[in-house]
Amino acid sequence: MGADALDRAQQTFVRRWGEMGATWGISRTMAEVHALLFITGDPLCTDDIMHMLQISRGNASMNLRQLVNWGLIRRTHLRGDRKEYFISDLDxxxxxxxxxxxxxxxxxxxxxxxxxxxxxxxxxxxxxxxxxxxxxxxxxxxxxxxxxxxxxxxxxxxxxxxxxxxxxxxxxxxxxxxxxxx
Amino acid sequence: MGADALDRAQQTFVRRWGEMGATWGISRTMAEVHALLFITGDPLCTDDIMHMLQISRGNASMNLRQLVNWGLIRRTHLRGDRKEYFISDLDxxxxxxxxxxxxxxxxxxxxxxxxxxxxxxxxxxxxxxxxxxxxxxxxxxxxxxxxxxxxxxxxxxxxxxxxxxxxxxxxxxxxxxxxxxx
DNA sequence: CATTCCTTTCAATAATAACTGAAAAGACTA
DNA sequence: TAGTCTTTTCAGTTATTATTGAAAGGAATG
CATH class of the missing domain: 1.10.287 (Helix Hairpins)
Structure with missing residues (x-):
C-alpha cells in the first residue's frame, strides 16, 4: 500500500474538493468522485473508484451517473476491456x-x-x-x-x-x- | 387567520428563498428566517419568527445568531419593550x-x-x-x-x-x- | 442461447443534519 | 437582592440525506 508523494497530493486534493462541494450543496462523495477523475486525468472504472474512495458499487454508480448528467465527466472504453471507464477531460x-x-x-x-x-x-x-x-x-x-x-x-x-x-x-x-x- | 395578498406574497417568497438556500448549502430554516426579515422589513422578535415560521425557540435563536454573525441582520430594540428584535435593513x-x-x-x-x-x-x-x-x-x-x-x-x-x-x-x-x- | 461479466436499481440501513423543549444563564427592575 | 422576563444552550429526538448490498437487468462472448 505504498502511497507516494503523488498519491498523497491527490488524496489531499480529493478530500478538500469533497469538503468544498459539501458546503456548496453538492454531496461530498459526488465531489470526491469528480475530484479524483479530474486530478488523475486517467480513465478509471467503477471498481477503481470504489476502492480508491472506499465506497460501494451502488454509490459509485449513482454519483458517476450524476456527474455524466452534469456534463463534468464522460463514459469511455479501453480497448480489449469490457468495462466502462470514466474520464474527466475538461480543464x-x-x-x-x-x-x-x-x-x-x-x-x-x-x-x-x-x-x-x-x-x-x-x-x-x-x-x-x-x-x-x-x-x-x-x-x-x-x-x-x-x-x-x-x-x-x-x-x-x-x-x-x-x-x-x-x-x-x-x-x-x-x-x-x-x-x-x- | 386571514392571510391577505401581502401575506401570501411574502410567504411564497419565504418558501422559495428557503429552497434556494437549501440547494446552496445554507439550511432551509436559516434562509427562511432571513427571507422573512428581509421581505417584511419590520423588526421582529423571536416569538414573531417562531410563530410565523412554526419553529421552536431554540431553533429560532440559533439561526438568528448565525444570521447576525454573517452580518445579514442586526439586533435592535423597540422602546418600552424589553425583548430583542431583529431587522434586515440591507438592500x-x-x-x-x-x-x-x-x-x-x-x-x-x-x-x-x-x-x-x-x-x-x-x-x-x-x-x-x-x-x-x-x-x-x-x-x-x-x-x-x-x-x-x-x-x-x-x-x-x-x-x-x-x-x-x-x-x-x-x-x-x-x-x-x-x-x-x- | 447459455454463460459470464458488468451496470443499474432500490428497499433497507446508516450517517448526518436539523430541531425541540426544558433547564440554565443572563439581564433588567424595583 | 429577589423577582420577573428574556435569551441561550444542549441532550435527546426527529427528519433528511446518503450509502450499502444484493437482486435484477443488459450486453458482449463463445
Whole structure:
C-alpha cells in the first residue's frame, strides 16, 4: 500500500474538493468522485473508484451517473476491456463553465418566476388591502422589483463572462478592474 | 387567520428563498428566517419568527445568531419593550455583497492553501518518484497551477465587482458585455 | 442461447443534519 | 437582592440525506 508523494497530493486534493462541494450543496462523495477523475486525468472504472474512495458499487454508480448528467465527466472504453471507464477531460475553465451554466439553468429561471408571481399577485390585490397594509405592499413590491433587477444585471454579467471563453478571461478581468478604478 | 395578498406574497417568497438556500448549502430554516426579515422589513422578535415560521425557540435563536454573525441582520430594540428584535435593513446589493464577502473569506483562503500545499509536497518529492510516475506528477502539478491561476483571476474579478458598489454595477455590466462582444 | 461479466436499481440501513423543549444563564427592575 | 422576563444552550429526538448490498437487468462472448 505504498502511497507516494503523488498519491498523497491527490488524496489531499480529493478530500478538500469533497469538503468544498459539501458546503456548496453538492454531496461530498459526488465531489470526491469528480475530484479524483479530474486530478488523475486517467480513465478509471467503477471498481477503481470504489476502492480508491472506499465506497460501494451502488454509490459509485449513482454519483458517476450524476456527474455524466452534469456534463463534468464522460463514459469511455479501453480497448480489449469490457468495462466502462470514466474520464474527466475538461480543464479548469471548462469545468467552471459547465457548473455555472448548469446551476444557472436549474435555478435562475425558477427564482425569477417566483418573484414575478409574487409581484403580480400583489399588483392585483393591493387595492383590496386595508389602508395601512397598502404602504407595506408597495414596499414589498419594491423589494421584489429590486431583486429582479439585480438578478438580471448579474445574469447579464455571468453570461458575458461565460461567453468570453478562457482566452478572453484575463482581458475581461483587466477591463473590469480598470472600469472600477475610476 | 386571514392571510391577505401581502401575506401570501411574502410567504411564497419565504418558501422559495428557503429552497434556494437549501440547494446552496445554507439550511432551509436559516434562509427562511432571513427571507422573512428581509421581505417584511419590520423588526421582529423571536416569538414573531417562531410563530410565523412554526419553529421552536431554540431553533429560532440559533439561526438568528448565525444570521447576525454573517452580518445579514442586526439586533435592535423597540422602546418600552424589553425583548430583542431583529431587522434586515440591507438592500439587495448589500445582501449580495455581504454573502459574497463572507463566503469568500471562509472558503477561498482554505482552498488556495490546500492547492499550494499539494504543489509544494509534490515539488519536494517528485525526483524520488518512479520514472513513469514523474510525468504524472508534472501533469498533476499543472492542473493545480491552472486551478490556482483561475481562482486568482476570478477572485480579482469578484473583488472588482464588490468594490464597484451598486452605483457602478450597471456600468460594469455594460463594460463587460462590450469587452466580450469583439 | 447459455454463460459470464458488468451496470443499474432500490428497499433497507446508516450517517448526518436539523430541531425541540426544558433547564440554565443572563439581564433588567424595583 | 429577589423577582420577573428574556435569551441561550444542549441532550435527546426527529427528519433528511446518503450509502450499502444484493437482486435484477443488459450486453458482449463463445
Amino acid at each position: 479548469t475553465w471548462q469545468m467552471f463553465e459547465t457548473i455555472t451554466r448548469e446551476r444557472r439553468r436549474r435555478e435562475v429561471g425558477p427564482i425569477i418566476d417566483t418573484l414575478k408571481q409574487c409581484r403580480s399577485d400583489l399588483a392585483g390585490d393591493t387595492p383590496k388591502l386595508a389602508k395601512e397594509r397598502q404602504q407595506k405592499a408597495v414596499d414589498c413590491d419594491k423589494k421584489l422589483q429590486d431583486m429582479l433587477d439585480f438578478i438580471n444585471t448579474l445574469d447579464v454579467m455571468v453570461d458575458a463572462v461565460l461567453s468570453s471563453g478562457s482566452e478572453q478571461i484575463g482581458m475581461l478581468s483587466a477591463a473590469i478592474s480598470s472600469t472600477v478604478k475610476r | 439587495t446589493w448589500q445582501m449580495f455583497e455581504t454573502i459574497t464577502r463572507e463566503r469568500r473569506r471562509r472558503e477561498v483562503g482554505p482552498i488556495i492553501d490546500t492547492l499550494k500545499q499539494c504543489r509544494s509536497d509534490l515539488a519536494g518529492d517528485t525526483p524520488k518518484l518512479a520514472k513513469e510516475r514523474q510525468q504524472k506528477a508534472v501533469d498533476c502539478d499543472k492542473k493545480l497551477q491552472d486551478m490556482l491561476d483561475f481562482i486568482n483571476t476570478l477572485d480579482v474579478m469578484v473583488d472588482a465587482v464588490l468594490s464597484s458598489g451598486s452605483e457602478q454595477i450597471g456600468m460594469l455590466s455594460a463594460a463587460i458585455s462590450s469587452t466580450v462582444k469583439r
